[in-house]
Amino acid sequence: MVYYVALLHSPPLSISTQRFHAKQICINTLKFTTNAATSSSSSCFPCSITTQRGSGSSSSVIARASPSGRDPDSVDDDDDVRKVERILEEKRRAALFSKIASGEFTVKQKSVLLSILEELAKVGVPNEVLEFLFGWVDRGAVQLKIPEAKGSVKAVRSVAFFIPLYELYLTYGGIFRLSFGPKSFLIVSDPSIAKHILRDNAKAYSKGILAEILDFVMGKGLIPADGEIWRVRRRAIVPALHQKYVAAMIGLFGQAADRLCQKLDAAASDGEDVEMESLFSRLTLDIIGKAVFNYDFDSLSNDTGIVEAVYTVLREAEDRSVAPIPVWEIPIWKDISPRLRKVNAALKLINDTLDDLIAICKRMVDEEELLFHEEYMNEKDPSILHFLLASGDDVSSKQLRDDLMTMLIAGHETSAAVLTWTFYLLSKEPRVVSKLQEEVDSILGDRFPTIEDMKKLKYTTRVINESLRLYPQPPVLIRRSLEDDVLGEYPIKRGEDIFISVWNLHRSPKLWDDADKFEPERWALDGPNPNETNQNFKYLPFGGGQRKCIGDLFASYETVVALSMLVRRFNFQMAVGAPPVEMTTGATIHTTQGLKMTVTHRIKPPIVPSLQMSTLEVDPSISLSDQDEMSQKGEVYQAQS
Numbered sequence: 001m002v003y004y005v006a007l008l009h010s011p012p013l014s015i016s017t018q019r020f021h022a023k024q025i026c027i028n029t030l031k032f033t034t035n036a037a038t039s040s041s042s043s044c045f046p047c048s049i050t051t052q053r054g055s056g057s058s059s060s061v062i063a064r065a066s067p068s069g070r071d072p073d074s075v076d077d078d079d080d081v082r083k084v085e086r087i088l089e090e091k092r093r094a095a096l097f098s099k100i101a102s103g104e105f106t107v108k109q110k111s112v113l114l115s116i117l118e119e120l121a122k123v124g125v126p127n128e129v130l131e132f133l134f135g136w137v138d139r140g141a142v143q144l145k146i147p148e149a150k151g152s153v154k155a156v157r158s159v160a161f162f163i164p165l166y167e168l169y170l171t172y173g174g175i176f177r178l179s180f181g182p183k184s185f186l187i188v189s190d191p192s193i194a195k196h197i198l199r200d201n202a203k204a205y206s207k208g209i210l211a212e213i214l215d216f217v218m219g220k221g222l223i224p225a226d227g228e229i230w231r232v233r234r235r236a237i238v239p240a241l242h243q244k245y246v247a248a249m250i251g252l253f254g255q256a257a258d259r260l261c262q263k264l265d266a267a268a269s270d271g272e273d274v275e276m277e278s279l280f281s282r283l284t285l286d287i288i289g290k291a292v293f294n295y296d297f298d299s300l301s302n303d304t305g306i307v308e309a310v311y312t313v314l315r316e317a318e319d320r321s322v323a324p325i326p327v328w329e330i331p332i333w334k335d336i337s338p339r340l341r342k343v344n345a346a347l348k349l350i351n352d353t354l355d356d357l358i359a360i361c362k363r364m365v366d367e368e369e370l371l372f373h374e375e376y377m378n379e380k381d382p383s384i385l386h387f388l389l390a391s392g393d394d395v396s397s398k399q400l401r402d403d404l405m406t407m408l409i410a411g412h413e414t415s416a417a418v419l420t421w422t423f424y425l426l427s428k429e430p431r432v433v434s435k436l437q438e439e440v441d442s443i444l445g446d447r448f449p450t451i452e453d454m455k456k457l458k459y460t461t462r463v464i465n466e467s468l469r470l471y472p473q474p475p476v477l478i479r480r481s482l483e484d485d486v487l488g489e490y491p492i493k494r495g496e497d498i499f500i501s502v503w504n505l506h507r508s509p510k511l512w513d514d515a516d517k518f519e520p521e522r523w524a525l526d527g528p529n530p531n532e533t534n535q536n537f538k539y540l541p542f543g544g545g546q547r548k549c550i551g552d553l554f555a556s557y558e559t560v561v562a563l564s565m566l567v568r569r570f571n572f573q574m575a576v577g578a579p580p581v582e583m584t585t586g587a588t589i590h591t592t593q594g595l596k597m598t599v600t601h602r603i604k605p606p607i608v609p610s611l612q613m614s615t616l617e618v619d620p621s622i623s624l625s626d627q628d629e630m631s632q633k634g635e636v637y638q639a640q641s
């Protein structure tokens with residue numbers, strides 16, 4: 001994710017396996033107003049202890065309360081009653097001190113000073129003296145310190161960085177600090193802290209390191225942007241993904257998936273194994289190019305020019321996110337490094353292409369007579385770019401390019417990774433595949449999927465939901481605190497770099513039954529589609545709060561369409577002799593050596609679609625069997641024999 005993350009790939013973790021479970025109390029916030037020695041009236045009324053949890057902090061305060069609700073000063077003195085109350089009060093305070101001393105709600109990492117105070121309490125130092133000392137102790141000296149894992153991680157050099165973070169989470173809990181020399185990160189794996197950062201106090205956090213890393217390719221695009229630029233761009237872009245647009249995209253998804261099916265047809269017929277990860281990457285590149293700026297990369301059949309440039313830039317972004325030293329920031333390096341020169345040339349080609357597309361689109365908008373309205377969509381070019389230009393979006397072409405590039409990257413690698421890991425998971429669960437095929441056969445038959453089918457393909461959707469739980473893309477969300485804050489029980493300073501480990505949240509044994517098991521049935525078919533809100537931030541497939549993914553529905557439908565169209569037509573198995581499927585990280589989770597599969601036609605495919613794919617418009621209701629059905633069937637059966 002970040003070049004600093006690569007520090008994880010350098011020196012073995014020397015971690016003390018201390019576990020911290022006790023509750024905290026911010027001792028210096030205790031206000032003991034009931035001092036019998038100084039105020040006879042105040043000592044009459046019992047103290048009630050309240051724990052304030054609103055902001056995530058857990059500071060205890062002692063407030064006075066009158067049991068009768070009467071004004072204390074107006075109470076007639078009754079010496080005996082007051083004596084009893086005083087004794088009770090003394091007892092209560094003594095009990096509280098002994099609880100503090102025992103560490104019941106006290107610090108998880110004690111300062112030396114606090115330890116001394118606790119020892120004094122244990123050996124019977126009078127309460128008055130302790131009260132004085134507790135009041136005198138500096139706040140910082142007794143504040144909770146976040147559990148810390150220090151060290152070096154040579155031992156895990158070859159592992160995707162979020163894997164050791166999981167092990168550390170099991171030892172250190174929902175929030176801990178990971179330090180390497182002077183640099184440190186907070187690792188968050190607790191749903192309520194994630195909710196606080198992403199939603200409740202989102203304004204206090206920026207994208208931090210992520211924005212620095214992605215600057216060369218996304219500039220001030222929606223993912224890295226913060227503050228006012230982000231607000232303005234989000235407001236401009238989100239309306240472009242309206243319902244009518246997403247519905248139109250279903251046709252595009254179907255066509256692109258069908259192109260992939262044709263490729264797989266050939267492979268199945270020739271008995272050739274296929275590398276599915278790269279095919280999914282091409283599928284989703286073709287989709288997002290059309291969907292965002294109406295450009296057909298045609299990467300399923302073409303591997304040069306602009307497609308190569310896109311991959312060069314993507315690889316660079318991923319390499320930078322895990323590089324140990326940011327060499328690209330060294331001025332002279334830019335001129336002498338052949339790799340950087342190649343990256344710059346690729347960026348130039350992409351930018352020039354985007355500029356051309358923007359110019360073409362501007363001309364189209366100028367010539368069309370369509371009035372702009374909420375669900376505006378040009379049927380010939382329903383792209384997001386077209387919507388933005390037609391809306392009169394007043395923005396520099398650099399900003400527009402940054403936004404388009406951001407969506408290209410955000411919507412390409414993520415969906416490809418979801419499909420890759422879904423097929424990997426399915427290869428191990430024939431039971432799930434059978435259920436999936438049964439549903440797809442009965443709902444889709446031989447048609448292209450429509451928007452109505454999206455509601456009906458419930459099990460298919462649950463398979464994607466579950467795949468996103470086990471392989472969240474990206475596995476970690478990055479933030480930096482812009483101001484001091486309190487996370488859970490811990491005060492933090494401005495400028496902290498934070499990783500919210502979605503991987504840990506999604507695989508936590510504390511939050512899920514059989515957390516590592518691929519079980520689409522854990523999501524009820526007739527229940528709501530799981531999201532961060534109804535799962536209370538233990539499930540974050542598309543993030544949450546104000547920076548939540550804008551393409552969530554798009555991506556859900558895209559993956560459901562591709563999955564359903566592929567499994568209704570083919571069976572997929574891991575290829576004999578395929579390299580082991582292991583994970584590595586870039587912006588998303590990749591395999592180390594691809595996902596090599598053997599594809600076979602299903603014995604009884606519903607039908608084999610074979611459409612002309614030149615335009616975007618597909619009448620989704622058209623049954624493929626209406627179109628030259630016999631000849632297509634002939635091809636299938638030939639291929640099978």
Ligand code: HEM
Nearest residue numbers: 222223410411414415473477541542543547549550551555
């Ligand atoms: C399965 C596919 C996808 C997954 C898993 C996914 C996941 C995510 C996640 C987790 C975030 C939040 C990042 C953060 O909080 O730091 C995000 C943000 C974003 N996604 Fe997606 N995404 C997917 C597809 C798409 C698509 C298709 C598009 C575009 C059409 C898109 C555009 C964006 C944008 C622009 C943001 C930044 C939003 C903002 O910061 O305001 N994503 N995505």
